[in-house]
Amino acid sequence: MSRRVRAPRAEPIRREGEAADQPENDGSELPEGWTWARIADVTEPVLNIKPEDEADREFEYVDISAICNSTFQITDTKRMLGKDAPSRARRPVKPNDTLFSNVRTYLRNIALVTDDTPADVCSTGFTVLRPNAAVDPRFLFRYVLSDDFIDRVTPQQTGTHYPATSDRIVMGERIPLPPLAEQRRIVAKLKELLGKVSSSQSRLAGRSHREVLANF
Numbered sequence: 001m002s003r004r005v006r007a008p009r010a011e012p013i014r015r016e017g018e019a020a021d022q023p024e025n026d027g028s029e030l031p032e033g034w035t036w037a038r039i040a041d042v043t044e045p046v047l048n049i050k051p052e053d054e055a056d057r058e059f060e061y062v063d064i065s066a067i068c069n070s071t072f073q074i075t076d077t078k079r080m081l082g083k084d085a086p087s088r089a090r091r092p093v094k095p096n097d098t099l100f101s102n103v104r105t106y107l108r109n110i111a112l113v114t115d116d117t118p119a120d121v122c123s124t125g126f127t128v129l130r131p132n133a134a135v136d137p138r139f140l141f142r143y144v145l146s147d148d149f150i151d152r153v154t155p156q157q158t159g160t161h162y163p164a165t166s167d168r169i170v171m172g173e174r175i176p177l178p179p180l181a182e183q184r185r186i187v188a189k190l191k192e193l194l195g196k197v198s199s200s201q202s203r204l205a206g207r208s209h210r211e212v213l214a215n216f
Contacts, residue, residue: 034177036174038173039171040171042132042134043129043131043171046092046128046130048092049091051121052083053082054082056081056082057081057082059080059120060079060118060119060121061077061085061119061122062078062093063078063125064103067099067110069108072110072141074099074113074117074119086123089123091121091122092121093121093128095113095115095117096131097128097130098129098131098144099111099113100126100144102126104163106150127170129144135175136183136184153165
């Protein structure tokens, strides 16, 4: 189990253009009891840290290449001392955070940090979405993975070689927000459906493999 990094010196992540009180409504209707909110409204501020301030402390670092964009999990962290930390290792990570890669957002390098994830700090290439009491962590994670969200942030990328969005863009986007009980019901249903899809894919893959062997 990795040790969490203390933050002896913290800097606020700048969120230029703070979210408006009410997100813009494009005319989309929501079910009764749902509301529109900005991502900034349902997340907590995250403070940058400087690992080099604890030069001899070990921590687990997550860069964008550590995310598997088919399972949406953190698969390969790097253990290092604070004095060896790259300059982009600035954003602290804790369970229930969603790490949203701002680089080539269409690739969906997005992951939910779990209790058993060995991660302490991540690259500034991520926006760290730390849910507040208004949103279920898994609901927020699933929403920013959705086509609806990705299709809105991707056109706002800038740059040619490494097109990227920013904290400001991600935090300013809206999210349809049902009551917490409904959020949890939706997440449970998604988990059930995705489990069935995975099971079906495994059966098909196994059958195809057996057919190849039979005809060899």
